[in-house]
Amino acid sequence: xxxxxxxxxxxxxxxxxxxxxxxxxxxxxxxxxxxxxxxxxxxxxxxxxxxxxxxxxxxxxxxxxxxxxxxxxxxxxxxxxxxxxxxxxxxxxxxxxxxxxxxxxxxxxxx
Amino acid sequence: xxxxxxxxxxxxxxxxxxxxxxxxxxxxxxxxxxxxxxxxxxxxxxxxxxxxxxxxxxxxxxxxxxxxxxxxxxxxxxxxxxxxxxxxxxxxxxxxxxxxxxxxxxxxxxxxxxxx
Numbered sequence: 700x701x702x703x704x705x706x707x708x709x710x711x712x713x714x715x716x717x718x719x720x721x722x723x724x725x726x727x728x729x730x731x732x733x734x735x736x737x738x739x740x741x742x743x744x745x746x747x748x749x750x751x752x753x754x755x756x757x758x759x760x761x762x763x764x765x766x767x768x769x770x771x772x773x774x775x776x777x778x779x780x781x782x783x784x785x786x787x788x789x790x791x792x793x794x795x796x797x798x799x800x801x802x803x804x805x806x807x808x809x810x
Numbered sequence: 811x812x813x814x815x816x817x818x819x820x821x822x823x824x825x826x827x828x829x830x831x832x833x834x835x836x837x838x839x840x841x842x843x844x845x846x847x848x849x850x851x852x853x854x855x856x857x858x859x860x861x862x863x864x865x866x867x868x869x870x871x872x873x874x875x876x877x878x879x880x881x882x883x884x885x886x887x888x889x890x891x892x893x894x895x896x897x898x899x900x901x902x903x904x905x906x907x908x909x910x911x912x913x914x915x916x917x918x919x920x921x922x923x924x925x926x
């Protein structure tokens with residue numbers, strides 16, 4: 700079945716540092732890929748998505764590119780802020796429509 | 811507009827009791843999903859409703875779990891004879907029609923269930 704693997708956290712960075720959170724997937728067919736974010740005390744919300752190979756999703760300074768050849772969808776941000784501290788989930792949606800999530804990566808940004 | 815709402819926000823129950831968790835999707839969203847977020851298992855899919863079609867129950871962990879959706883809107887997830895391993899945050903999500911791999915799912919705040 701489909702699966703998503705993302706780097707374990709926590710990831711601790713200083714403000715303005717560069718962020719990469721790795722995500723790889725296993726799936727048949729042509730899934731869509733997503734990054735969801737869960738801020739402290741809040742619900743899951745979509746950060747960005749890409750629906751086909753080589754698409755780049757972007758939002759709030761975050762980017763991720765759908766790489767079919769490496770089955771990856773790594774999340775990047777050039778300069779993180781304290782307000783980016785949250786748990787980030789990589790996910791895919793395939794023929795069944797439900798989301799398959801990675802284990803989540805906690806990001807802590809220190810001033 | 812209003813987002814997905816869930817009630818109660820917290821539920822503490824004793825082992826062996828039945829519980830009901832409620833989800834109100836975004837108005838006009840015909841697809842509704844239940845997920846569970848637990849320390850040991852991460853975020854996992856439970857069940858999916860799409861319009862009048864038969865629900866996809868492939869993620870339900872046991873026959874103690876069931877869900878229904880009345881009138882194509884509100885959904886109730888029922889856990890019978892709760893066990894301690896059922897302790898988790900239960901998340902509901904909804905999306906526009908057609909529910910497919912492209913459409914964003916909007917999540918509610920969740921119900922935190924604690925089984926003593």
